[in-house]
Amino acid sequence: MTARPETAETAETAETYEPTETYEPTGRTVPTRSRERARYDRATVHAILDQAYVCHLGFVRDGAPVVLPTLYARVGETLYVHGSTGSRPLLAAGKADPGLPVCLTVTHVDGLVLARSAFHHSINYRSVIVHGTAYQVTDEDERRTALDALVDHVVPGRSADCRPANARELAATAVIRVDLAEVSAKLRAGGPNDDPEDLDLPYWSGVVPVAPVHGTPVPADGLAPGTAAPDYLAAL
Amino acid sequence: MTARPETAETAETAETYEPTETYEPTGRTVPTRSRERARYDRATVHAILDQAYVCHLGFVRDGAPVVLPTLYARVGETLYVHGSTGSRPLLAAGKADPGLPVCLTVTHVDGLVLARSAFHHSINYRSVIVHGTAYQVTDEDERRTALDALVDHVVPGRSADCRPANARELAATAVIRVDLAEVSAKLRAGGPNDDPEDLDLPYWSGVVPVAPVHGTPVPADGLAPGTAAPDYLAAL
Numbered sequence: 001m002t003a004r005p006e007t008a009e010t011a012e013t014a015e016t017y018e019p020t021e022t023y024e025p026t027g028r029t030v031p032t033r034s035r036e037r038a039r040y041d042r043a044t045v046h047a048i049l050d051q052a053y054v055c056h057l058g059f060v061r062d063g064a065p066v067v068l069p070t071l072y073a074r075v076g077e078t079l080y081v082h083g084s085t086g087s088r089p090l091l092a093a094g095k096a097d098p099g100l101p102v103c104l105t106v107t108h109v110d111g112l113v114l115a116r117s118a119f120h121h122s123i124n125y126r127s128v129i130v131h132g133t134a135y136q137v138t139d140e141d142e143r144r145t146a147l148d149a150l151v152d153h154v155v156p157g158r159s160a161d162c163r164p165a166n167a168r169e170l171a172a173t174a175v176i177r178v179d180l181a182e183v184s185a186k187l188r189a190g191g192p193n194d195d196p197e198d199l200d201l202p203y204w205s206g207v208v209p210v211a212p213v214h215g216t217p218v219p220a221d222g223l224a225p226g227t228a229a230p231d232y233l234a235a236l
Numbered sequence: 237m238t239a240r241p242e243t244a245e246t247a248e249t250a251e252t253y254e255p256t257e258t259y260e261p262t263g264r265t266v267p268t269r270s271r272e273r274a275r276y277d278r279a280t281v282h283a284i285l286d287q288a289y290v291c292h293l294g295f296v297r298d299g300a301p302v303v304l305p306t307l308y309a310r311v312g313e314t315l316y317v318h319g320s321t322g323s324r325p326l327l328a329a330g331k332a333d334p335g336l337p338v339c340l341t342v343t344h345v346d347g348l349v350l351a352r353s354a355f356h357h358s359i360n361y362r363s364v365i366v367h368g369t370a371y372q373v374t375d376e377d378e379r380r381t382a383l384d385a386l387v388d389h390v391v392p393g394r395s396a397d398c399r400p401a402n403a404r405e406l407a408a409t410a411v412i413r414v415d416l417a418e419v420s421a422k423l424r425a426g427g428p429n430d431d432p433e434d435l436d437l438p439y440w441s442g443v444v445p446v447a448p449v450h451g452t453p454v455p456a457d458g459l460a461p462g463t464a465a466p467d468y469l470a471a472l
Contacts, residue, residue, distance in 0.1 A: 056292035058301035067294035069343040107305040118398050119405040162439050169355040191456045202460050203398050209451030220427045220441040
């Protein structure tokens with residue numbers, strides 16, 4: 001977690017200073033139901049964000065909602081998303097002043113929960129919902145940092161083992177940032193919550209675990225001679 | 237695919253009648269970029285929808301976007317989502333007239349695409365984006381059909397092998413429907429698209445396949461004696 005001193009008074013203790021261990025709940029981040037599933041601590045939120053790399057980015061266009069899957073990366077208390085300079089949400093984030101309101105959601109499915117009753121069937125999951133404003137990143141150093149993070153978020157270590165973006169590629173790439181401020185996690189874990197009167201019913205009940213698995217890497221045609229699969233792929 | 241005769245004239249050929257094999261592209265479903273990745277044929281869209289069970293449902297609340305992960309099921313040309321009668325989007329779908337504008341997105345990640353250049357890194361994926369209007373389902377037969385479909389969409393065959401919802405549970409459950417009309421799929425497959433001048437660079441390039449995998453089912457405590465894991469779990 002990045003220390004983020006907010007004032008000069010705290011700067012001297014920046015290395016160890018944590019302004020707060022939790023995100024402040026708001027009207028938008030307190031769920032109307034299953035409040036016991038909500039979490040606001042940064043450690044839980046960061047862990048969920050760091051394990052995934054595809055989010056669903058929501059914004060409003062012509063009054064209607066749009067939800068697009070896209071890659072993201074976290075750097076400290078900021079999420080970065082990138083895309084073509086011609087993509088609609090990225091254009092909108094550049095044009096809008098002050099920024100484009102977005103909702104960015106990340107979800108892991110961990111298991112299928114089968115209860116004796118249809119009603120208590122459920123999913124074990126961990127999700128994070130970020131409400132905020134997307135801004136185009138124009139600072140070139142921050143853009144480079146974000147683009148490296150986007151590569152490393154998918155395959156840790158990869159950004160140092162490929163050709164960096166050149167000027168033309170950088171010019172074609174838009175980067176937007178969303179600060180982590182109005183944020184909540186929500187999660188369900190464990191077995192089914194069957195009603196006591198259903199426990200003797202003759203139906204199997206339990207959890208089927210689910211997890212994404214990486215397969216054997218498939219090399220592209222024409223790799224340069226001697227180019228072996230790097231160690232960071234095995235670490236996936 | 238469900239045959240959907242639209243007029244009396246076509247009803248006599250309902251069993252084989254297909255009004256169209258594709259969804260009509262609209263301004264919202266034609267992407268601004270990577271148009272070669274877009275698909276509108278129902279077979280592709282249905283296959284992507286039927287393989288997943290968690291979607292990301294977007295709607296607008298107080299002018300801002302909200303994106304929630306939720307279960308869904310497809311029945312013919314309709315998607316169903318359910319939840320507590322107290323949940324915000326479901327309440328909104330009931331109150332809004334004529335319905336609640338939504339965007340419902342389903343995404344499969346199939347592979348990590350590592351190119352010689354950072355710029356050409358990508359993800360192999362298949363996604364469907366549905367723009368439409370959510371309506372509360374009030375017809376009891378349709379509600380039952382939808383709730384069974386929601387269980388069977390996650391675990392095919394399960395709805396017939398658990399206790400059906402009782403009157404109290406049905407009263408606590410809201411069901412919304414979104415018809416498949418303004419729909420597109422988008423997909424990327426295959427290897428990296430490296431620039432020709434990068435092919436001799438000494439970086440590994442290729443695809444790391446990704447897929448969700450089901451683990452060994454974990455039975456709940458206190459299963460009734462003789463309750464074995466059903467065959468439909470093995471079929472997952």
